[in-house]
Amino acid sequence: MTNDQASGSGPEPARPCSDLGRRVALHRQQLGLTREDVAARAGASPGYLEYIEERAAEPSIGFLLRLAGALNTTVAELTGGTVDLPPGFGKAGAHPEVLALGPTECRELLSTHGVGRVAVTLDGAPAVFPVNYSVIDNVIAYRTQAGSGPSAAAGHQAALEVDHLDDAFSQGWSVLAVGPAEVVTGFYESRKFEEQAYSAPWVGSGRYQWIAIRPTHLSGRRIRVPGAPVPPTAGAGGASGA
Numbered sequence: 001m002t003n004d005q006a007s008g009s010g011p012e013p014a015r016p017c018s019d020l021g022r023r024v025a026l027h028r029q030q031l032g033l034t035r036e037d038v039a040a041r042a043g044a045s046p047g048y049l050e051y052i053e054e055r056a057a058e059p060s061i062g063f064l065l066r067l068a069g070a071l072n073t074t075v076a077e078l079t080g081g082t083v084d085l086p087p088g089f090g091k092a093g094a095h096p097e098v099l100a101l102g103p104t105e106c107r108e109l110l111s112t113h114g115v116g117r118v119a120v121t122l123d124g125a126p127a128v129f130p131v132n133y134s135v136i137d138n139v140i141a142y143r144t145q146a147g148s149g150p151s152a153a154a155g156h157q158a159a160l161e162v163d164h165l166d167d168a169f170s171q172g173w174s175v176l177a178v179g180p181a182e183v184v185t186g187f188y189e190s191r192k193f194e195e196q197a198y199s200a201p202w203v204g205s206g207r208y209q210w211i212a213i214r215p216t217h218l219s220g221r222r223i224r225v226p227g228a229p230v231p232p233t234a235g236a237g238g239a240s241g242a
Contacts, residue, residue, distance in 0.1 A: 021053040023078050027071040028053075041070030096171065101220035106175045109162070109220065110135055113198030116162040118142070118213075120152040127152075133160065134197045140177055140213040141184070141193045143201050151209055153181035158213050175220035177213065184210035 028038050035053075039046045043066055051057055052067075059067070061075070068075045101109070113134045120127055129150045131142040140160055144150040158181035163174035184190050193210050201207045 019080050020057065020078060021055065023080065024049075024067065024071070025053045027073055027078070031071065033071075038067070038070050042066040095226055097224045097226065099222045099224060101173065101175065101222055103218045106177070106218040106220045107135075107138075109164075109173060109175050110140070110177065110218075114162055115202075116140075116142075116160045118150055118153055119159040119161070120149065121156065122149055122152050131160075132199050132201050134193070134199075136193055136196050138215070140215065141197070142211055143197070143207040144209055144211055145207050146209045148207075151183075151211060153211055153213065154183045156181060160213055171223045171225045173220060173222040175218065177215040178217040179213050179215040181211055181213045184212050 024038075028035070035046045035049045039049045042049070042063070044063065052059060064075045064078065068078055071078070113132075115130055116133050117128050118131050120129070127149055131144065131150050133140055133142040135141075142150065157178065159176060159178045161174060161176050163172060165172040184193065189212075190210055193212075
Protein backbone atom coordinates (compact mmCIF):
# COMPACT_ATOMS: atom_id res chain seq x y z
CA MET A 1 0.00 0.00 0.00
CA THR A 2 1.39 3.39 -0.97
CA ASN A 3 1.29 6.49 1.20
CA ASP A 4 -1.37 7.97 -1.03
CA GLN A 5 -3.55 4.89 -0.61
CA ALA A 6 -2.99 4.86 3.13
CA SER A 7 -3.88 8.52 3.56
CA GLY A 8 -6.77 8.45 1.11
CA SER A 9 -5.25 11.36 -0.81
CA GLY A 10 -4.80 9.50 -4.10
CA PRO A 11 -6.83 10.30 -7.19
CA GLU A 12 -10.52 9.53 -6.93
CA PRO A 13 -11.48 6.59 -9.14
CA ALA A 14 -13.66 7.44 -12.13
CA ARG A 15 -17.35 7.09 -11.37
CA PRO A 16 -19.47 5.85 -14.26
CA CYS A 17 -22.48 7.87 -15.21
CA SER A 18 -25.94 6.41 -14.65
CA ASP A 19 -28.51 5.41 -17.28
CA LEU A 20 -30.30 8.64 -16.42
CA GLY A 21 -27.14 10.62 -17.16
CA ARG A 22 -26.64 8.90 -20.51
CA ARG A 23 -30.26 9.52 -21.53
CA VAL A 24 -30.11 13.17 -20.49
CA ALA A 25 -26.90 13.70 -22.46
CA LEU A 26 -28.33 11.90 -25.50
CA HIS A 27 -31.56 13.94 -25.55
CA ARG A 28 -29.58 17.16 -25.09
CA GLN A 29 -27.22 16.33 -27.94
CA GLN A 30 -30.09 15.32 -30.22
CA LEU A 31 -31.66 18.74 -29.66
CA GLY A 32 -28.34 20.46 -30.29
CA LEU A 33 -28.38 22.10 -26.86
CA THR A 34 -25.51 22.91 -24.52
CA ARG A 35 -25.58 22.15 -20.82
CA GLU A 36 -26.05 25.87 -20.23
CA ASP A 37 -29.12 25.86 -22.50
CA VAL A 38 -30.77 22.95 -20.71
CA ALA A 39 -29.83 24.23 -17.26
CA ALA A 40 -31.48 27.57 -18.03
CA ARG A 41 -34.62 25.83 -19.25
CA ALA A 42 -34.77 23.57 -16.18
CA GLY A 43 -33.95 26.30 -13.65
CA ALA A 44 -30.68 24.71 -12.52
CA SER A 45 -26.97 25.44 -12.69
CA PRO A 46 -24.81 24.00 -15.50
CA GLY A 47 -22.68 22.39 -12.82
CA TYR A 48 -25.63 20.43 -11.45
CA LEU A 49 -26.58 19.29 -14.96
CA GLU A 50 -22.97 18.14 -15.44
CA TYR A 51 -23.30 16.16 -12.19
CA ILE A 52 -26.55 14.59 -13.45
CA GLU A 53 -24.93 13.52 -16.72
CA GLU A 54 -21.65 12.25 -15.32
CA ARG A 55 -22.47 10.83 -11.88
CA ALA A 56 -24.99 8.42 -10.41
CA ALA A 57 -27.36 11.17 -9.26
CA GLU A 58 -30.84 10.78 -7.78
CA PRO A 59 -32.62 14.09 -8.44
CA SER A 60 -36.03 14.91 -7.03
CA ILE A 61 -39.19 14.28 -9.03
CA GLY A 62 -39.71 18.03 -9.25
CA PHE A 63 -36.37 18.52 -10.97
CA LEU A 64 -36.96 15.50 -13.23
CA LEU A 65 -40.24 17.04 -14.39
CA ARG A 66 -38.50 20.33 -15.20
CA LEU A 67 -35.63 18.50 -16.90
CA ALA A 68 -38.00 16.39 -19.01
CA GLY A 69 -39.81 19.54 -20.07
CA ALA A 70 -36.53 21.23 -20.97
CA LEU A 71 -35.61 18.25 -23.17
CA ASN A 72 -39.08 17.89 -24.74
CA THR A 73 -39.48 14.37 -23.40
CA THR A 74 -41.01 12.58 -20.41
CA VAL A 75 -39.75 11.48 -17.02
CA ALA A 76 -40.51 7.87 -18.01
CA GLU A 77 -38.21 8.12 -21.03
CA LEU A 78 -35.42 9.80 -19.06
CA THR A 79 -35.54 7.19 -16.31
CA GLY A 80 -35.88 4.20 -18.64
CA GLY A 81 -39.49 3.42 -17.84
CA THR A 82 -40.32 2.94 -21.52
CA VAL A 83 -37.29 0.84 -22.49
CA ASP A 84 -39.09 -2.49 -22.73
CA LEU A 85 -42.37 -1.13 -24.10
CA PRO A 86 -43.15 -1.01 -27.80
CA PRO A 87 -44.00 2.49 -29.03
CA GLY A 88 -47.61 3.53 -29.46
CA PHE A 89 -49.11 2.53 -26.10
CA GLY A 90 -50.56 5.99 -25.54
CA LYS A 91 -54.26 6.56 -26.22
CA ALA A 92 -55.38 8.89 -28.98
CA GLY A 93 -55.27 12.59 -28.08
CA ALA A 94 -58.22 14.96 -28.20
CA HIS A 95 -58.81 16.66 -31.56
CA PRO A 96 -55.53 15.68 -33.24
CA GLU A 97 -54.30 17.61 -36.25
CA VAL A 98 -52.65 15.85 -39.20
CA LEU A 99 -50.17 18.04 -41.04
CA ALA A 100 -48.38 17.30 -44.30
CA LEU A 101 -44.63 17.94 -44.16
CA GLY A 102 -42.75 19.65 -46.96
CA PRO A 103 -39.43 18.45 -48.36
CA THR A 104 -37.38 20.87 -46.24
CA GLU A 105 -38.89 19.70 -42.95
CA CYS A 106 -38.61 16.08 -44.08
CA ARG A 107 -34.88 16.58 -44.63
CA GLU A 108 -34.53 18.18 -41.21
CA LEU A 109 -36.29 15.28 -39.53
CA LEU A 110 -34.25 12.70 -41.41
CA SER A 111 -31.31 14.60 -39.97
CA THR A 112 -27.85 13.05 -40.16
CA HIS A 113 -28.29 9.61 -38.63
CA GLY A 114 -30.72 7.30 -36.88
CA VAL A 115 -32.57 4.03 -37.16
CA GLY A 116 -34.96 3.62 -40.06
CA ARG A 117 -36.85 0.86 -41.81
CA VAL A 118 -35.98 0.02 -45.39
CA ALA A 119 -38.65 -1.63 -47.53
CA VAL A 120 -37.51 -4.10 -50.21
CA THR A 121 -38.87 -6.95 -52.29
CA LEU A 122 -37.38 -10.27 -51.19
CA ASP A 123 -38.18 -13.52 -53.00
CA GLY A 124 -41.16 -11.87 -54.63
CA ALA A 125 -42.66 -10.64 -51.35
CA PRO A 126 -42.42 -7.29 -49.54
CA ALA A 127 -40.11 -7.14 -46.53
CA VAL A 128 -39.05 -4.42 -44.09
CA PHE A 129 -35.75 -4.31 -42.20
CA PRO A 130 -34.44 -1.89 -39.56
CA VAL A 131 -31.08 -0.32 -40.42
CA ASN A 132 -28.68 2.16 -38.86
CA TYR A 133 -28.47 4.92 -41.43
CA SER A 134 -26.59 8.16 -41.94
CA VAL A 135 -27.40 11.07 -44.24
CA ILE A 136 -24.21 12.22 -45.96
CA ASP A 137 -24.35 14.82 -48.73
CA ASN A 138 -28.11 14.21 -49.13
CA VAL A 139 -27.53 10.48 -49.63
CA ILE A 140 -29.06 7.98 -47.21
CA ALA A 141 -26.42 5.32 -46.57
CA TYR A 142 -26.37 2.17 -44.47
CA ARG A 143 -24.04 -0.78 -44.02
CA THR A 144 -25.20 -4.34 -44.41
CA GLN A 145 -23.97 -7.80 -45.35
CA ALA A 146 -23.86 -8.91 -48.97
CA GLY A 147 -26.82 -11.20 -49.62
CA SER A 148 -28.74 -10.03 -46.55
CA GLY A 149 -32.30 -8.70 -46.58
CA PRO A 150 -31.39 -4.98 -46.55
CA SER A 151 -28.96 -5.54 -49.46
CA ALA A 152 -31.91 -6.53 -51.68
CA ALA A 153 -32.67 -2.80 -52.07
CA ALA A 154 -29.71 -2.42 -54.46
CA GLY A 155 -30.66 -2.05 -58.10
CA HIS A 156 -34.26 -1.11 -57.33
CA GLN A 157 -36.42 1.73 -56.14
CA ALA A 158 -36.33 1.55 -52.35
CA ALA A 159 -38.15 3.26 -49.53
CA LEU A 160 -36.79 4.18 -46.11
CA GLU A 161 -39.15 5.28 -43.32
CA VAL A 162 -38.24 7.00 -40.07
CA ASP A 163 -40.53 8.22 -37.33
CA HIS A 164 -40.78 9.56 -33.82
CA LEU A 165 -43.64 8.83 -31.41
CA ASP A 166 -44.46 10.82 -28.29
CA ASP A 167 -46.56 8.40 -26.22
CA ALA A 168 -47.06 10.94 -23.46
CA PHE A 169 -49.07 13.24 -25.76
CA SER A 170 -50.09 10.76 -28.49
CA GLN A 171 -48.42 12.72 -31.23
CA GLY A 172 -45.46 12.25 -33.54
CA TRP A 173 -44.19 12.33 -37.11
CA SER A 174 -43.09 10.04 -39.90
CA VAL A 175 -40.99 10.66 -43.01
CA LEU A 176 -40.75 8.48 -46.12
CA ALA A 177 -37.80 8.75 -48.53
CA VAL A 178 -38.05 7.00 -51.91
CA GLY A 179 -35.36 6.69 -54.56
CA PRO A 180 -33.01 4.35 -56.41
CA ALA A 181 -30.68 2.25 -54.26
CA GLU A 182 -27.29 0.96 -55.26
CA VAL A 183 -24.24 -0.80 -53.87
CA VAL A 184 -21.46 1.72 -53.31
CA THR A 185 -18.40 0.52 -55.19
CA GLY A 186 -16.41 3.72 -55.60
CA PHE A 187 -13.39 3.96 -53.30
CA TYR A 188 -13.74 7.64 -52.47
CA GLU A 189 -17.47 7.51 -51.74
CA SER A 190 -17.05 4.38 -49.61
CA ARG A 191 -14.26 6.05 -47.64
CA LYS A 192 -16.38 9.18 -47.17
CA PHE A 193 -19.23 7.09 -45.76
CA GLU A 194 -16.84 5.20 -43.47
CA GLU A 195 -15.37 8.44 -42.15
CA GLN A 196 -18.65 10.30 -41.67
CA ALA A 197 -21.03 7.53 -40.55
CA TYR A 198 -22.39 8.19 -37.09
CA SER A 199 -22.35 4.60 -35.88
CA ALA A 200 -21.45 1.07 -36.84
CA PRO A 201 -24.45 -1.26 -37.32
CA TRP A 202 -25.96 -2.27 -33.98
CA VAL A 203 -26.09 -5.90 -35.10
CA GLY A 204 -22.31 -6.12 -35.05
CA SER A 205 -19.38 -6.60 -37.37
CA GLY A 206 -19.35 -8.26 -40.78
CA ARG A 207 -21.47 -5.53 -42.42
CA TYR A 208 -19.11 -4.00 -44.96
CA GLN A 209 -21.37 -3.42 -47.95
CA TRP A 210 -22.60 0.16 -48.29
CA ILE A 211 -26.06 0.70 -49.77
CA ALA A 212 -26.87 4.24 -50.93
CA ILE A 213 -30.41 5.52 -51.45
CA ARG A 214 -30.57 8.77 -53.41
CA PRO A 215 -34.01 10.21 -52.58
CA THR A 216 -36.10 11.51 -55.45
CA HIS A 217 -39.24 11.90 -53.34
CA LEU A 218 -39.69 12.94 -49.71
CA SER A 219 -43.02 13.01 -47.90
CA GLY A 220 -44.12 13.04 -44.30
CA ARG A 221 -46.89 13.68 -41.82
CA ARG A 222 -47.06 15.07 -38.34
CA ILE A 223 -49.80 14.30 -35.83
CA ARG A 224 -50.12 17.18 -33.38
CA VAL A 225 -52.44 17.48 -30.39
CA PRO A 226 -53.49 21.06 -29.57
CA GLY A 227 -52.01 22.20 -26.26
CA ALA A 228 -49.26 19.58 -26.21
CA PRO A 229 -45.63 20.75 -26.39
CA VAL A 230 -44.15 20.83 -29.89
CA PRO A 231 -40.55 19.50 -29.98
CA PRO A 232 -38.08 21.36 -32.17
CA THR A 233 -37.05 19.77 -35.46
CA ALA A 234 -33.65 18.23 -35.91
CA GLY A 235 -32.76 21.34 -37.88
CA ALA A 236 -32.38 23.13 -34.53
CA GLY A 237 -28.91 21.58 -34.43
CA GLY A 238 -29.41 18.02 -33.28
CA ALA A 239 -29.77 14.65 -34.86
CA SER A 240 -32.25 11.89 -34.15
CA GLY A 241 -31.87 8.01 -33.72
CA ALA A 242 -30.36 5.26 -32.18
